[in-house]
Structure formats: structure tokens, C-alpha cells
Amino acid sequence: MAREIQITIDCADPAGLSAFWAEALGYQVQAPPPGFASWDEALEAMGVPPERRNDASAVVDPEGSGPRLFFQRVPEGKQVKNRVHVDVRAAPGLQGEDRMAALEAEAERLVARGATRLERHEPAPPLGAGHLIMADPEGNEFCLD
Template sequence: MPQVRTVQVTFDCAEPERVGRFWCEVLGYVVPPPPAGVTSWEEFDRSLPAERQGSAFACQDPTGVGPRLFFQRVPEGKVVKNRVHLDVRVGTGLVGEERVAALEAECARLLALGATRVRLMEADGFDESCLVMQDVEGNEFCLD
């Protein structure tokens, strides 16, 4: 039987801490403790060569259930639709107007954090409604 592995979801971005803190708020994630020997992430960052400072950020599920998220600075900007995206599960078990109301309420909260609303995809007889959004750097995700 194959070994079950944990996964980390990695985001390429221009501003790792900004994007990471956005996702901390969206998901209720936390910033992990800094490495041994330093008292803060700021101290750790200052210990890096100048070109590496601010180049990465991470957050994790405080319950240990969800995957760790890692944000790494890359030189190029986003130019096309994501091939992989996160579905943030806010309407699980809800249908119809009740589901759309839950999606809209979460959308309003995330807009205040800097997200962008793209479109509501209404239930079609096969799939329930979901709301397509973008994070603070334009990466698509869905409220599902």
C-alpha cells in the first residue's frame, strides 16, 4: 500500500507576506513559530542576505488538519488563469438561496480584506452555486 503523504500548497507571488496574511484571515490559519535560535520572523528575515529578505512566508492550520501554505516571491507577474485553485468551503450542506446567502456573506468579509469578486456561478442542476473570487494578487479561488 502506498504511503500517505502530507501536502503543502505553494503560491508564487510578488509580496509573500501580504498574500500569506490575506490567506491567514480567509482560512483562520496562523503563522508558525520562528526557527530555533531567533525570537521572531522579522529577526530571521534580517539574518538573510538582502536579496532573500521578504522572499517567503508561510502559514498553517492551527488544528493541524489542513495543509501548510507557503508563499514564495517570483519575478514574473500572474498572466493567465490558475490551473489549480483553492475552494474555500463555506456553503457545505447548504442549497438554493441559503447557500447563496452564505457565499455572499463570506464574499463581503473577503472584499474588506482586499479580495475581488469575479462572478457568481449559479446552481445548474448538477453543481451547487459557487462564487469565483481573486485574492490580493489576482489568484483565483472559489467560495464553495
């Protein structure tokens, strides 16, 4: 039986990082519970004090097929390279210079939203199609693939 999965990311600013990843993936910030117009309204009703209202955030695929990304605030900063990372498939079906141009365009778009460009790996057939290594606004590595 297939399972639903959630990818959890430790961070300092859950709301900020969820907004970045919603934009990067074409996702949306998860809606508040039914009956509430906003998360602030829902958290107020739950008795969550204002200073704790950015302890967590989540983004979801609006079509319901991709995994939920959950962002949780932790006290420590990022220490080392990620052992697991997200690959953003920004150039499916493209090859060579067309592929790299599409990846570069997506990198430029995400840098404008707070990402950092780290490395470019040129196509190396037959197995290496070429990709870009990026970091999100908190330094978590991801690939544009």
C-alpha cells in the same frame, strides 16, 4: 502511505498574500523557529539581508490537519488563468438561497481584505450547488464553494 502536502504559490508579496490567506482560511502565519520571538529576529540571525526578508512566507492550519500554503516571491507577475486553484468551503451543508447568502457574506468579508469578486454561478441542480469565483489580492483565482 499518505503524504503531507504543501501548496506553493508564486507571488510578488509573500507576507501580504500569506496574511490574506491566513484570514481567508482561518490559518495562521507559521511561527518562527524555536528560540526566536519573530521572523525578523530569526532572519537577522540567519544573515538574511532586510531586502530579502519578504522572499517567502507560509501559513498553517492551527489544528494541523490542512495543507501548508507556501508563498514565494518571483519576479514575474501572474500571466494567465490558474490551472489549479483553492476552493474555500464557506457553506458546507447549505443549499439554495441559504448557501448563496452564506457565500455572499464570505465574499463581502474577503473583498474587505483585498479579494476581488469575479463571477457568481447560480445553483443548477442536481450537480451544481452554486459558487462564487474570486481572486486574491494578486489576482489568483479561487472559489467560494
